[in-house]
Amino acid sequence: MTRLRGSARRRVVAATALASMTVLISSCGGSENTSSTSSSSSAASSSAGGSADVQSVVDAADAFVDTLDDDQAAQVLLEFNEDNATAWSNLPCGSDCRVGIQFSELSDDQITAAEAVLQASLGTGAGTGYDQAMQILLADDYLGSVQGSSSGGAGGGGAAPTGAMPTGGAGGGTPPSGAMPSGGAAPTDTGAGAGGGTGGGGGYSSDNYYLAFLGTPGTTGTWQMHFGGHHLAVNITYVDGVVAGATPYFVGVEPTTWTADDGTPYAPLDVMKDGMLALTASLGEDQLAAAKLSESYTDVLLGPDGNGGFPDTKAGLAVSELSDDQKQLVMAAMTPWVSIADDATADDLLATYESELDDTYISYSGGTDLTAQGDYVRIDGPSVWIEFVCQNGVVISNQIHYHTVYRDHTRDYGGELSF
Numbered sequence: 001m002t003r004l005r006g007s008a009r010r011r012v013v014a015a016t017a018l019a020s021m022t023v024l025i026s027s028c029g030g031s032e033n034t035s036s037t038s039s040s041s042s043a044a045s046s047s048a049g050g051s052a053d054v055q056s057v058v059d060a061a062d063a064f065v066d067t068l069d070d071d072q073a074a075q076v077l078l079e080f081n082e083d084n085a086t087a088w089s090n091l092p093c094g095s096d097c098r099v100g101i102q103f104s105e106l107s108d109d110q111i112t113a114a115e116a117v118l119q120a121s122l123g124t125g126a127g128t129g130y131d132q133a134m135q136i137l138l139a140d141d142y143l144g145s146v147q148g149s150s151s152g153g154a155g156g157g158g159a160a161p162t163g164a165m166p167t168g169g170a171g172g173g174t175p176p177s178g179a180m181p182s183g184g185a186a187p188t189d190t191g192a193g194a195g196g197g198t199g200g201g202g203g204y205s206s207d208n209y210y211l212a213f214l215g216t217p218g219t220t221g222t223w224q225m226h227f228g229g230h231h232l233a234v235n236i237t238y239v240d241g242v243v244a245g246a247t248p249y250f251v252g253v254e255p256t257t258w259t260a261d262d263g264t265p266y267a268p269l270d271v272m273k274d275g276m277l278a279l280t281a282s283l284g285e286d287q288l289a290a291a292k293l294s295e296s297y298t299d300v301l302l303g304p305d306g307n308g309g310f311p312d313t314k315a316g317l318a319v320s321e322l323s324d325d326q327k328q329l330v331m332a333a334m335t336p337w338v339s340i341a342d343d344a345t346a347d348d349l350l351a352t353y354e355s356e357l358d359d360t361y362i363s364y365s366g367g368t369d370l371t372a373q374g375d376y377v378r379i380d381g382p383s384v385w386i387e388f389v390c391q392n393g394v395v396i397s398n399q400i401h402y403h404t405v406y407r408d409h410t411r412d413y414g415g416e417l418s419f
Contacts, residue, residue, distance in 0.1 A: 053120075053342070054219055054241045060120040061217035061225070064113040068101075075101040080215035080222055085413050088226070088233035089304045090250055090403060092140075092203055097304075100212030100226060104205075114211050121225050121236050123346055127271045128339035132251065135268035136232045137206035139253050142266075144204035146255075147395045204230060204395070222416055231403075233304070234340065237414025244414035246341035246349065247407045250303065254393055254401035269402045273370050275333035276377045276388050280368035282326050283317070291317035293365040297376040300387040300405045308419025310409055314380050316363025327357055334379060337386050337406035349384075349408075356382045366390075373400060383408050 065073055078084050078099055089097040103111060115134075123129025208229050215223030219241035227234040231252035237245040257267040283291060293315055302309055319330055331354055338346045338353070353360070360381030366374035375390040385407040390400045 053344075054238055054243065057117065057120045057225065057238070058217045058219060060113075060117040061213055064110070064117050064211075065213075065217075067107075067110045067113050072101055072105065075105075076212055077216070078212050078214050080224055080416070082417050084212070084214050085224060085226065085235065085417060086304070086307055088228050088235065088248070088250065090231060090233070090252055092208065092230035094203075094208060095210065098210045098228065099214075100210035102207070103209045103211070104207035117211070117225065118227060118234075121342060122234070123339040123341055123343055125336075125339045125343070127268070128336045129341075129343075129346075132268050132271075132336075132340075133227075133232060133234065135266055136251060136253060137209060137229070138266065139255075139258070139268060140204045140208070140230055141206045142258050142260075143254055143395055147204060222414065224414070235413060236341065237416065239414055239416070243341060243345040244416070245408060245411035246338070246345060247412050248302075248304075248307075249337065249340045249406040250300075250404070251337075251340075252401065252403040255396050255399055256402055269404065271336045272388060272404060273402065275329075275336060277368070277370060279326070279329045279333045279362065280364060280377060282329055283368075287317055287321070288368070290321075291363050293363050293376075293378075295365060296374055297365050297387075297389055298374060299391065300389055300403050301378075302385065302387065302405055302407055303403075306405075306407075307412070307417075310385060310407075311380075314361040316361040316378065316380070318358070319360045319362060319381075320358040330357065330360065330362060330379065334384060334386060337404070338384075340406070353381055353384045356384070360384065371400065381409075383410060385409060 065076060068076060084099050087097060087099045091097060095102065103114070106114065118133060119130050122133060125131070127135075206229075209227065209232070210229060212226045213223060214226050215221060217223055217225075217238075222237070222239045222244075224238070225234070225236040228250070231250075231254070233248060233250040235245070235248055236243060251269065251272075253269050256269065256273075257265065259265050280288075280291075300306075301311075319327060322330070331350065334353060335346075335350065338349050340346075341349065360379065363378045363380070365376040366372065368377070369375060370377070370388070370390055373390060373392045377388045379386040386404070388402065388404045391403060393399045393401050
């Protein structure tokens with residue numbers, strides 16, 4: 001099956017996003033972040049948001065299902081239960097750790113219909129939401145090409161690697177057994193085979209991403225748009241026509257930056273990193289001391305195996321101790337993660353998180369430069385939970401790469417599951 005058109009389309013989407021990414025970063029860091037200053041009475045709502053156009057998501061989901069044969073539809077339309085909802089990972093472990101239909105099994109027309117579902121359900125911000133998700137797929141294509149080349153693992157002497165963007169197909173080899181899962185321990189077997197293909201095959205490729213609908217898409221009842229692959233897990237839960245949760249959301253990237261042969265630069269998580277850097281750079285000496293964690297972290301604490309594992313006691317520096325300008329930096333730092341949700345839902349969530357700022361804590365471990373293994377920053381509120389950590393490279397061994405996760409204490413999986 002040819003994947004040229006689908007892969008090329010993602011490249012164009014990502015390139016378009018980069019043209020206005022600087023605008024997003026500057027607006028997130030300024031004092032007039034309109035999405036973080038809402039005083040709407042819906043701020044304390046128990047749901048994620050009620051004004052999203054869920055019908056457009058349902059229509060896109062139905063249109064995608066209509067392109068599938070019976071066997072394919074059986075892979076996509078699954079029960080909403082704990083086993084299916086929590087079947088996501090940060091590893092290239094294929095269907096061994098995921099549910100849904102693999103992109104490698106879809107035609108170009110079906111890929112187009114699947115991407116329409118993602119566009120309808122995710123945020124429209126440049127470098128966030130849908131744009132960011134598509135850049136993560138490009139990152140896996142790039143990583144597969146690096147691994148499959150004779151120089152795989154060399155990493156270009158520390159500079160951002162350059163090279164041709166692959167047009168799809170096999171991801172290029174078997175992922176290393178030393179890939180770090182959430183929790184810190186290296187697995188003995190990722191279950192990943194050569195890139196591309198079907199079944200349990202993993203590897204680094206945009207072909208190795210999976211889409212499922214858990215429950216029946218509609219404006220009544222409970223269902224989830226469940227999408228992901230290596231370094232990406234998107235879980236948007238709908239209850240009776242309302243977005244009830246946009247988490248868990250895992251996103252990571254290796255390498256952190258790269259340049260395609262056409263000269264297009266990519267840095268999908270820089271908008272997240274830069275927000276955290278602006279926040280930590282604003283802290284004074286005493287504030288840094290208060291924010292410092294005693295623990296060290298080699299990965300996010302609440303990754304795929306961390307459901308319900310929020311610490312009982314919040315650690316670090318209380319946001320109530322910050323200046324108004326610093327509080328705006330906290331909101332700006334949150335925004336790129338929350339923007340995975342559709343724009344209306346993201347606005348509602350940010351308003352809720354702002355109303356809870358005085359009970360929110362920021363903390364870090366390692367260094368605050370986010371340049372070395374173990375550099376780690378966390379935002380933990382009554383609702384919001386965000387982690388950003390640096391790890392040593394797996395395929396490009398002399399560079400760090402990023403892992404991040406966004407969760408919500410009450411809205412993970414739409415609040416439908418108990419852990």
